[in-house]
Amino acid sequence: EAQVTQNPRYLITVTGKKLTVTCSQNMNHEYMSWYRQDPGLGLRQIYYSMNVEVTDKGDVPEGYKVSRKEKRNFPLILESPSPNQTSLYFCASRLGQGGYNEQFFGPGTRLTVL
């Protein structure tokens, strides 16, 4: 089954404790991205990657890091989480690099930073 998976689905942590949210897709998609969803703000892009070893900032990259060492994986790293990073996070992937293509979203990771 074609899908995007994320782990963990739920995470409660404390300020400053480094964490990684994993994302994996099995569709051989070149383009992957991370979004965060906050009430009243919709979804905003954090980082994206157009292929292996090619990443760039989205609209709200501060406090996040990413890497793309393999085509299927695109982990999101919070080196020193803060309460303002409490949010619902979605990983997405799409075929090719054009805006026409539908983005497939993972199930979401709900992160709480105390």
Added chain:
Amino acid sequence: AQKVTQAQTEISVVEKEDVTLDCVYETRDTTYYLFWYKQPPSGELVFLIRRNSFDEQNEISGRYSWNFQKSTSSFNFTITASQVVDSAVYFCALSLAGTASKLTFGTGTRLQVTL
């Protein structure tokens, strides 16, 4: 920069009523793509439709229909004979044609359908 506005924060209807969710977008590009996603209470994002800027034909899929009007920069979504299972947050989104283009989302409309 592009922008998507969903002015309706929350809508409540009684089952079997028709409901229209509004979406207004802004972009200077002539080639762009519009999307609607549904987010049910379980939280996942479900793709509903994609429309490109050169295709203004309205689309109907079962009880769902979409009205794309470039003259008013709108891409409205109508649910006919709403059902309780339609209760969800609905997002309208815009993407440009570029290789690195992202989805720019509206703030979403929460639809509550009651019996």
